[in-house]
Amino acid sequence: MIAVLLAIPLAGAGLLAGIRGRLATALHAATVMATLAIGLAVAVTAARGTEGVALDGFLRVDALSGWMIAVIVSVAALAGAEAPRYAGDGAHRAFYPLLHLMVFTMLLAVSTDDVGVMWVAVEGTTLASVFLVNADRTRASLEAAYKYLLICSVGIAIAFCGTVLVYYAEVLRQQTAIEPAPHALRWTGLVAVAPSLSPRVLALAFVFVVVGYGTKAGLAPMHTWLPDAHSEAPAPVSALMSGVLLSVGVYAIARFKPVVDVAAGPGLATRILLALGLLSLAVAAVFLWTPSNYKRMLAYSSVEHMGLVALGLGFGGVLGVSGALLHVANHGLAKSTLFLLAGRIRAAYGSADIGSVRGLVTTLPFSGRAFVVALFALLGLPPFGLFVSEVMIFAAGFGHGYAWFSAAALALVVIGFAGLLRAGHRMLLGVNAGAAPARPAWPGAIPIVAALAALVLTGIAWPPGLDDALALAAKAVVP
Amino acid sequence: MTRASTFLAFVALGITLLLVWRQSWRGRVRLYVAQSWVLAALALTLGILARRPALVVVGIGFAVMKTWIIPAVLRRMARGSPVRPVSPGRSAGLPVLAAGALVVAAYAVMLPISGAVASGVPTRTAIPLAFAVGLIGLFLAVTARDALGQVIGFLVFENGLFALALLATYGLPGIVEVGAFLEVLVVVLLMEGVVVQIRREHDSLDVDRLRELRG
Numbered sequence: 001m002i003a004v005l006l007a008i009p010l011a012g013a014g015l016l017a018g019i020r021g022r023l024a025t026a027l028h029a030a031t032v033m034a035t036l037a038i039g040l041a042v043a044v045t046a047a048r049g050t051e052g053v054a055l056d057g058f059l060r061v062d063a064l065s066g067w068m069i070a071v072i073v074s075v076a077a078l079a080g081a082e083a084p085r086y087a088g089d090g091a092h093r094a095f096y097p098l099l100h101l102m103v104f105t106m107l108l109a110v111s112t113d114d115v116g117v118m119w120v121a122v123e124g125t126t127l128a129s130v131f132l133v134n135a136d137r138t139r140a141s142l143e144a145a146y147k148y149l150l151i152c153s154v155g156i157a158i159a160f161c162g163t164v165l166v167y168y169a170e171v172l173r174q175q176t177a178i179e180p181a182p183h184a185l186r187w188t189g190l191v192a193v194a195p196s197l198s199p200r201v202l203a204l205a206f207v208f209v210v211v212g213y214g215t216k217a218g219l220a221p222m223h224t225w226l227p228d229a230h231s232e233a234p235a236p237v238s239a240l241m242s243g244v245l246l247s248v249g250v251y252a253i254a255r256f257k258p259v260v261d262v263a264a265g266p267g268l269a270t271r272i273l274l275a276l277g278l279l280s281l282a283v284a285a286v287f288l289w290t291p292s293n294y295k296r297m298l299a300y301s302s303v304e305h306m307g308l309v310a311l312g313l314g315f316g317g318v319l320g321v322s323g324a325l326l327h328v329a330n331h332g333l334a335k336s337t338l339f340l341l342a343g344r345i346r347a348a349y350g351s352a353d354i355g356s357v358r359g360l361v362t363t364l365p366f367s368g369r370a371f372v373v374a375l376f377a378l379l380g381l382p383p384f385g386l387f388v389s390e391v392m393i394f395a396a397g398f399g400h401g402y403a404w405f406s407a408a409a410l411a412l413v414v415i416g417f418a419g420l421l422r423a424g425h426r427m428l429l430g431v432n433a434g435a436a437p438a439r440p441a442w443p444g445a446i447p448i449v450a451a452l453a454a455l456v457l458t459g460i461a462w463p464p465g466l467d468d469a470l471a472l473a474a475k476a477v478v479p
Numbered sequence: 480m481t482r483a484s485t486f487l488a489f490v491a492l493g494i495t496l497l498l499v500w501r502q503s504w505r506g507r508v509r510l511y512v513a514q515s516w517v518l519a520a521l522a523l524t525l526g527i528l529a530r531r532p533a534l535v536v537v538g539i540g541f542a543v544m545k546t547w548i549i550p551a552v553l554r555r556m557a558r559g560s561p562v563r564p565v566s567p568g569r570s571a572g573l574p575v576l577a578a579g580a581l582v583v584a585a586y587a588v589m590l591p592i593s594g595a596v597a598s599g600v601p602t603r604t605a606i607p608l609a610f611a612v613g614l615i616g617l618f619l620a621v622t623a624r625d626a627l628g629q630v631i632g633f634l635v636f637e638n639g640l641f642a643l644a645l646l647a648t649y650g651l652p653g654i655v656e657v658g659a660f661l662e663v664l665v666v667v668l669l670m671e672g673v674v675v676q677i678r679r680e681h682d683s684l685d686v687d688r689l690r691e692l693r694g
Contacts, residue, residue, distance in 0.1 A: 114652075114654075114655075116651055116652055116654065116655030116658070117654060117655065117658070119655070119658075120654070120655060120658030120659070120662070123658070123662045124662075127662065127665050127666065127669065130669050130673075131669075131672075134673070134676075137676075139680050139681075142673065142676055142677060142680060143689040145673055146626070146673045146674075146677065146689065147689075149666065149669055149670065149673065150620070150629060150633065150670075153633060153666050154617065154620065154633065154636065156662075157633075157636060157637055157640055160640055160644070160659065161610075161613070161640050161643060164640070164643060164644040164647050164648060164651070165592075165647065167644075167647065167648045167651060168592065168600075168647040168648055171600060171647070171648055171649075172600075185652070198591075200591035201591055201592060203591070204588070204589075204591050204592070
């Protein structure tokens with residue numbers, strides 16, 4: 001089942017590389033649907049407490065992996081539904097194959113049990129998405145792609161360094177240990193031997209891991225590539241990058257955290273994550289007040305939300321970690337919806353400047369309203385899920401003795417909130433002079449409505465089993 | 480084994496310092512090739528002394544890729560660039576001094592590995608040297624004024640980390656090693672594509688011209 005899940009987007013990417021026209025769109029749709037169906041099936045199985053193992057333990061899906069798979073396939077389905085508007089000839093010919101390749105690398109990163117292969121997969125996500133960022137071939141998108149490739153390659157190389165140090169710690173342990181050495185470094189094995197790993201080596205390794213994967217996760221101060229890449233990429237790519245790719249970086253950090261907590265004491269990882277989380281909130285709060293471009297605004301909001309997720313992981317405990325994981329899912333749905341709608345707004349107004357968008361709701365009756373609703377969800381207002389996950393994260397903060405710290409973080413969130421609200425307000429008001437009102441097409445509304453409905457579900461009506469699934473997933477991070 | 484690995488890592492570091500000092504492009508590529516030969520020799524030496532046949536294979540693959548394929552791509556990228564980097568007349572003294580400071584920093588950071596630990600692999604004394612190569616490469620990438628300089632900096636950085644991985648683990652599992660090789664190759668090829676396009680758009684590789692995206 002897990003092997004099939006990985007094979008589908010990979011095979012889809014391979015086939016789509018050679019197909020054009022209407023057949024390509026049909027095959028793309030089939031790949032998206034199959035990935036979604038099997039991904040959710042795998043996730044549900046894992047959430048019920050059955051670990052899925054495939055390929056001799058190379059792939060292992062526990063509740064945490066299952067959670068990430070569910071988020072990835074959901075956001076991929078949203079982005080995939082919008083992709084036919086962007087795929088085409090010329091530079092866009094590689095759009096479908098690269099999109100599915102990106103989904104494949106993300107799924108591999110979260111479902112492999114091998115520490116090294118996870119690194120390979122995360123690097124693969126960058127390589128698969130560079131040309132997607134530059135799909136429009138403008139000067140700005142070229143610059144964004146170059147920065148993205150260079151900064152993320154450096155980041156991922158730093159993560160490689162951290163991974164090597166973890167291997168080194170394992171080599172040291174084997175010199176003193178009696179039991180035979182395992183063939184490769186597996187998460188399951190690493191967690192088991194964590195108490196006998198060298199604390200100083202592991203502490204150093206974790207610093208590299210956080211800086212490296214934190215670059216991919218868009219945590220400040222390593223976030224500098226993010227606003228450029230996320231704002232210049234075509235909407236479905238922005239949705240995937242902002243909605244899940246960042247979270248895959250966080251996932252990698254979360255996998256290392258329990259090992260480091262046991263080997264080097266719990267204080268270290270918490271301090272680093274809290275510092276980076278707060279800095280991300282601060283950077284985002286500043287830039288959310290001075291946006292000129294609504295896609296950049298959404299990108300900075302991603303920095304803010306990744307900061308919140310880092311805080312949740314840092315506060316720790318089952319409450320903090322499950323809050324962080326729920327936030328990953330909520331943010332993924334809300335942000336990808338917003339990016340897709342931003343793409344439609346851009347198509348209607350011909351510009352991504354906030355100043356050029358006026359009278360949003362009269363111009364785009366459906367997309368405009370949906371944009372406002374999704375923006376409210378992103379702001380963390382009830383009845384949407386982000387409200388619940390933010391409450392969980394801050395409850396963990398106040399409950400675990402970080403009262404002052406949490407208060408400061410909360411203040412920064414409020415500042416960012418106000419900035420985002422102000423910009424949204426400017427886009428809504430006014431009368432649109434240029435563009436003619438667009439007639440809404442109902443098929444395009446289905447995925448958007450589904451995503452918003454799912455956000456209401458995680459906000460006020462948790463489906464049965466969700467709390468158990470979250471707690472089980474959090475157990476993988478809280479030893 | 481300690482002596483051989485430390486010597487080779489030291490030579491690699493020396494080449495890196497020369498690379499910081501050299502301002503000409505072709506010279507830098509040549510030094511990069513020389514450094515890659517030294518690191519391939521390091522892999523072979525470790526493979527023979529530690530009886531790890533896989534490492535010999537890694538060393539040969541490394542030599543083919545970094546002394547042959549990647550330099551060829553680099554020269555293709557450089558076609559049409561001025562021999563010297565964009566801002567002439569800058570003294571090389573300050574960067575070399577900074578590189579020296581980075582060597583000290585590398586020793587400080589890697590203290591938990593090279594220092595107090597009584598046990599450990601015999602090659603551990605060379606690990607800070609390899610890390611210093613990586614740090615200096617990163618420094619080159621960050622301070623470069625043109626896209627080509629950034630790419631070379633990144634490649635030196637990558638070489639340093641390869642040496643670090645070699646010295647710390649005597650070779651990672653095959654799939655990771657292959658993955659890492661492929662990544663570098665793909666990154667360089669992608670870079671070439673992007674750099675060619677930057678040149679077409681901006682008529683220059685000066686990164687100061689990349690200033691569309693702000694705020």
